[in-house]
Amino acid sequence: MLVRRVWPSRPTFESSFSDYDQVRREMLRLLETATSGDAGEQGAGVFPPMNITQDDDNFYIRAEVPGMKPSELSISAVRNRVSLSGKREIPREHERASYHRKERPEGAFNRAVTLAAEVDPERVEARYTDGILTLTLPKAEQVKPRQIAVRT
Amino acid sequence: MATEATRDVQKTQQSTVAAAPEQTRTGPVYSPAVDIFENDSVITLLADMPGVKASDLAIDLRENVLTLTGRVTNARAGKESNVLSEYRPGTFVRQFTLSETIDQPKIDAQLTDGVLRLELPKVEKARPRQITVRSA
Numbered sequence: 001m002l003v004r005r006v007w008p009s010r011p012t013f014e015s016s017f018s019d020y021d022q023v024r025r026e027m028l029r030l031l032e033t034a035t036s037g038d039a040g041e042q043g044a045g046v047f048p049p050m051n052i053t054q055d056d057d058n059f060y061i062r063a064e065v066p067g068m069k070p071s072e073l074s075i076s077a078v079r080n081r082v083s084l085s086g087k088r089e090i091p092r093e094h095e096r097a098s099y100h101r102k103e104r105p106e107g108a109f110n111r112a113v114t115l116a117a118e119v120d121p122e123r124v125e126a127r128y129t130d131g132i133l134t135l136t137l138p139k140a141e142q143v144k145p146r147q148i149a150v151r152t
Numbered sequence: 153m154a155t156e157a158t159r160d161v162q163k164t165q166q167s168t169v170a171a172a173p174e175q176t177r178t179g180p181v182y183s184p185a186v187d188i189f190e191n192d193s194v195i196t197l198l199a200d201m202p203g204v205k206a207s208d209l210a211i212d213l214r215e216n217v218l219t220l221t222g223r224v225t226n227a228r229a230g231k232e233s234n235v236l237s238e239y240r241p242g243t244f245v246r247q248f249t250l251s252e253t254i255d256q257p258k259i260d261a262q263l264t265d266g267v268l269r270l271e272l273p274k275v276e277k278a279r280p281r282q283i284t285v286r287s288a
Binding site for chain 1: 186188192202203204231233237267
């Protein structure tokens, strides 16, 4: 199965996903999968594609931003809102170069996501390896699941 | 002019799909976005392969067909559950046909921050030469 990634030039500057939105996306994706026979990604169609996962303690956001310098990325977190912006610039190599293909996306981007729970902005960690940005966002203490002991 | 030059690096995407060797790994196969440009002495190919480590990248050249294969290993740890999934770990594969004018032993590859840079030097005789006309 060959999947070609395309970036439709929709002017979507942020994507939020409330619980409802998430259900809606999942439904759409299932519908798409059923009709096209293709396991389509449920991407928002904007750069960069990101995956969000969670465990008991943290949210993890991973975004595919190949070939960028950490200084070109700007990340901010307020309460349960995380935004990632930056500008991907592909320098023109030589004066006399003639291009045969130019497919790699470039330009400014800005994505903001609203997480289901608040995070502790002080302890957010960002790492950049092999073109993937990984944000580790610790959930705020008050929203962490707690084991409640039943007293007899 | 453009068509003349394009002959040096040709995409063999169509034929690849038709005669694609079956993947032994499950998961999607992506076609990485590439930039290709050339100057008088070298053809440069840049490919976006986020998540691919140098050890998981294979560049194979046989019978003038250049195959780029990059594997992405799943970055997530065991206990994480999905909240939003816009991309899946898969394999980046793309093939190009190189012409005879590439100095194949001198091909140089470098992978930095998920971007592959492949320098394909042209053989000496294929480089354009300026011929000065002498007056008698």
